[in-house]
Amino acid sequence: xxxxxxxxxxxxxxxxxxxxxxxxxxxxxxxxxxxxxxxxxxxxxxxxxxxxxxxxxxxxxxxxxxxxxxxxxxxxxxxxxxxxxxxxxxxxxxxxxxxxxxxxxxxxxxxxxxxxxxxxxxxxxxxxxxxxxxxxxxxxxxxxxxxxxxxxxxxxxxxxxxxxxxxxxxxxxxxxxxxxxxxxxxxxxxxxxxxxxxxxxxxxxxxxxxxxxxxxxxxxxxxxxxxxxxxxxxxxxxxxxxxxxxxxxxxxxxxxxxxxxxxxxxxxxxxxxxxxxxxxxxxxxxxxxxxxxxxxxxxxxxxxxxxxxxxxxxxxxxxxxxxxxxxxxxxxxx
Amino acid sequence: xxxxxxxxxxxxxxxxxxxxxxxxxxxxxxxxxxxxxxxxxxxxxxxxxxxxxxxxxxxxxxxxxxxxxxxxxxxxxxxxxxxxxxxxxxxxxxxxxxxxxxxxxxxxxxxxxxxxxxxxxxxxxxxxxxxxxxxxxxxxxxxxxxxxxxxxxxxxxxxxxxxxxxxxxxxxxxxxxxxxxxxxxxxxxxxxxxxxxxxxxxxxxxxxxxxxxxxxxxxxxxxxxxxxxxxxxxxxxxxxxxxxxxxxxxxxxxxxxxxxxxxxxxxxxxxxxxxxxxxxxxxxxxxxxxxxxxx
Numbered sequence: 001x002x003x004x005x006x007x008x009x010x011x012x013x014x015x016x017x018x019x020x021x022x023x024x025x026x027x028x029x030x031x032x033x034x035x036x037x038x039x040x041x042x043x044x045x046x047x048x049x050x051x052x053x054x055x056x057x058x059x060x061x062x063x064x065x066x067x068x069x070x071x072x073x074x075x076x077x078x079x080x081x082x083x084x085x086x087x088x089x090x091x092x093x094x095x096x097x098x099x100x101x102x103x104x105x106x107x108x109x110x111x112x113x114x115x116x117x118x119x120x121x122x123x124x125x126x127x128x129x130x131x132x133x134x135x136x137x138x139x140x141x142x143x144x145x146x147x148x149x150x151x152x153x154x155x156x157x158x159x160x161x162x163x164x165x166x167x168x169x170x171x172x173x174x175x176x177x178x179x180x181x182x183x184x185x186x187x188x189x190x191x192x193x194x195x196x197x198x199x200x201x202x203x204x205x206x207x208x209x210x211x212x213x214x215x216x217x218x219x220x221x222x223x224x225x226x227x228x229x230x231x232x233x234x235x236x237x238x239x240x241x242x243x244x245x246x247x248x249x250x251x252x253x254x255x256x257x258x259x260x261x262x263x264x265x266x267x268x269x270x271x272x273x274x275x276x277x278x279x280x281x282x283x284x285x286x287x288x289x290x291x292x293x294x295x296x297x298x299x300x301x302x303x304x305x306x307x308x309x310x311x312x313x314x315x316x317x318x319x320x321x322x323x324x325x326x327x328x329x330x331x332x333x334x
Numbered sequence: 335x336x337x338x339x340x341x342x343x344x345x346x347x348x349x350x351x352x353x354x355x356x357x358x359x360x361x362x363x364x365x366x367x368x369x370x371x372x373x374x375x376x377x378x379x380x381x382x383x384x385x386x387x388x389x390x391x392x393x394x395x396x397x398x399x400x401x402x403x404x405x406x407x408x409x410x411x412x413x414x415x416x417x418x419x420x421x422x423x424x425x426x427x428x429x430x431x432x433x434x435x436x437x438x439x440x441x442x443x444x445x446x447x448x449x450x451x452x453x454x455x456x457x458x459x460x461x462x463x464x465x466x467x468x469x470x471x472x473x474x475x476x477x478x479x480x481x482x483x484x485x486x487x488x489x490x491x492x493x494x495x496x497x498x499x500x501x502x503x504x505x506x507x508x509x510x511x512x513x514x515x516x517x518x519x520x521x522x523x524x525x526x527x528x529x530x531x532x533x534x535x536x537x538x539x540x541x542x543x544x545x546x547x548x549x550x551x552x553x554x555x556x557x558x559x560x561x562x563x564x565x566x567x568x569x570x571x572x573x574x575x576x577x578x579x580x581x582x583x584x585x586x587x588x589x590x591x592x593x594x595x596x597x598x599x600x601x602x603x604x605x606x607x608x609x610x611x612x613x614x615x616x617x618x619x620x621x622x623x624x625x626x627x628x629x
Contacts, residue, residue: 078435080438125615125618125619126618128619128622129574129618129622131434131435132371132377132434132438133574135377135435135438136570136571136574137574137614137618140567140570140571140574140611140614141611141615143564143567143568143611144608144611144612147607147608147611148608150607151604261563265442265446268439268442272439300454301450301453301454302450302454303450304446304447304449304450304453305446305450305451305454307443307446308443308444308445308446308447308448308450309443309447310443311439311440311442311443311446312425312440312443312444312447314439314443315429315436315439315440315443316425316428316429316440319432319436
């Protein structure tokens with residue numbers, strides 16, 4: 001769906017400037033390199049200026065949104081069921097840390113593995129249809145996973161899994177202090193962010209973009225588009241699982257909220273606000289929405305209404321999102 | 335063995351009837367979605383919220399104005415339909431030139447707004463709405479089971495409304511215009527038909543169908559702000575299973591899946607909330623276009 005925008009955008013832009021400080025090796029153009037350095041600086045300074053738990057929550061959602069954006073922004077697939085990977089990743093990581101006593105990095109990894117497994121199955125079913133049907137199918141599958149979590153014994157039903165220990169990294173570094181956990185979460189986010197960026201700029205990513213722009217053409221060129229879509233879907237689900245697992249360890253709790261359809265909607269909103277198909281959009285969008293939720297928490301149910309209004313406003317008047325609009329003003333691709 | 339099965343079916347009959355009632359709502363809601371999608375190419379995510387609005391408007395009419403069930407059955411769809419006109423005119427109509435997914439996102443946002451407002455106003459606990467006197471009273475004794483009259487009425491009303499929709503679309507001049515505009519809007523417009531107005535009214539009609547289902551649902555389920563959101567996801571699955579190609583398909587799939595859900599409640603209750611999603615997955619694997627869909 002970002003297709004229309006992305007296909008016209010390059011024509012308006014200045015020719016790609018060379019990279020900066022060797023960051024072009026990551027696939028960044030000049031503007032993106034600067035933005036990346038700014039983000040890196042914010043990651044380093046952030047915990048000394050802001051409440052680390054808030055920042056960690058933000059980073060978990062930013063990774064989740066980046067994973068989602070990999071599908072919508074680069075393959076043109078709107079998944080309305082990404083909560084199933086995020087939530088299940090959280091449950092499994094929490095279970096692994098609490099019941100199996102795994103170290104945090106293994107617990108997070110377990111979340112990713114479950115995201116991947118679930119992604120293969122859900123993707124295999126969902127990619128049989130395109131467009132709106134794809135969105136409805138992923139939503140329905142996610143609801144199925146929600147009911148599974150509601151009934152399965154290991155998830156604790158309405159209570160969720162509570163008092164999950166953060167444990168010690170590699171069994172050595174105690175993570176119960178927020179600042180120590182922060183660097184782990186930041187590293188997980190950064191690794192995920194760079195991986196997505198690497199995927200997007202790889203030959204594989206180019207094929208994904210081709211599928212987004214014109215799937216029949218990609219097929220006629222000999223690409224098995226369904227295979228490409230399934231791999232992309234699985235990668236996205238894996239990263240969403242990792243994000244969910246990290247969030248579960250951060251708060252020591254995994255609940256039904258994270259597998260509920262509203263969470264699928266939230267990640268769509270974050271990506272939309274930041275800018276579909278932009279590199280930094282999902283991060284900015286996650287920051288905007290998480291901050292908003294933090295400040296508006298006292299308004300209770302009005303938060304839903306405000307989110308709805310933002311949704312409507314973005315779709316009607318602000319389709320490029322914050323980063324997309326910024327890129328247009330500055331005539332660069334971010 | 336057989337006797338045991340029969341006994342279990344007899345015990346489960348109320349569940350099966352309830353399944354048919356649920357099926358009636360699936361049928362009406364998927365019908366509305368199909369009507370809207372056919373004309374606007376938009377999946378109306380706000381359909382569940384509009385279903386809920388239908389129930390609430392009926393409740394308001396009764397408690398604030400003193401208007402009872404039967405007039406509400408007509409008035410509520412009209413009121414909510416008028417709201418639909420407003421939404422189509424001011425928002426949805428701006429998106430027709432864009433990717434269809436934007437329509438989904440917009441109506442999702444609308445659903446959040448509507449649901450949130452109603453939750454702030456009325457809280458999350460349900461409000462009671464009594465069935466009309468003619469349909470209250472003791473259940474009908476069918477010999478092998480007691481059937482509450484109101485449930486029977488819901489099934490009959492849903493079937494009647496589906497038939498009426500089918501007649502309008504397939505057998506009237508207006509329906510012919512509609513089908514023509516679905517095929518080629520530009521050409522129909524060239525013949526002097528006001529297509530944008532037709533699109534608006536189609537949306538209103540689809541929304542009205544949802545509100546009609548909402549009024550029907552009000553005496554069965556308690557009237558609460560969340561009554562539509564979980565239902566609409568099931569209806570999406572129903573739509574995927576049936577395909578949005580035909581009216582008959584929507585109705586048959588709706589009732590059929592309601593029935594299957596009811597049967598599951600009898601024989602394997604743990605799976606009753608997921609059975610429709612499982613069927614959806616199986617149908618997608620075997621026949622991706624849906625049971626009644628055209629590939």
